[in-house]
Amino acid sequence: MIIGLLAFMVFLAFLLAFWEIQIEGKDGWAAKLPGWRIEKGWPVKLAGGRPITGYHLFMTLFLIAIVHLPLFFVPWSWRLESLLLGFYVGMVFLEDFLWFVLNPHYGIKNFRKGKIWWHKQWWGPVPALYWFLLIIVIVLIYFGRAAI
Numbered sequence: 001m002i003i004g005l006l007a008f009m010v011f012l013a014f015l016l017a018f019w020e021i022q023i024e025g026k027d028g029w030a031a032k033l034p035g036w037r038i039e040k041g042w043p044v045k046l047a048g049g050r051p052i053t054g055y056h057l058f059m060t061l062f063l064i065a066i067v068h069l070p071l072f073f074v075p076w077s078w079r080l081e082s083l084l085l086g087f088y089v090g091m092v093f094l095e096d097f098l099w100f101v102l103n104p105h106y107g108i109k110n111f112r113k114g115k116i117w118w119h120k121q122w123w124g125p126v127p128a129l130y131w132f133l134l135i136i137v138i139v140l141i142y143f144g145r146a147a148i
Helices: 002-024 042-046 054-067 078-102 128-147
Strands: none
Touching: 002 078, 002 128, 054 078, 078 128
């Protein structure tokens, strides 16, 4: 059952990446969208130097709400919450990478330090954030796997 969950996570990450490419085009991190942006202060520091945008805030809240839809059908538990959060983090982590791979304005050849202004720190071939998110996803899904 965990394989099905991971496959669905990958499927949704692809859909989200294509959707976000349609919304943002070549201008990542909602750089040219008409919504509000916070570009200075503690919220930006908390976000790793990335601006806080209305687009990203509401997309995040929407996705977290959708991922928690199963709670209308099964009782809440810490294990289930761990699984749902692991699914969410894994989905958005993979979607972020796929945005670059699938976006005709970037492609895998431009997925590197210096080409992507909102990923400031890199460890090896990927943004440092990816390593943290990968660990978080593995831990959350590992502890939540008994929920399914």
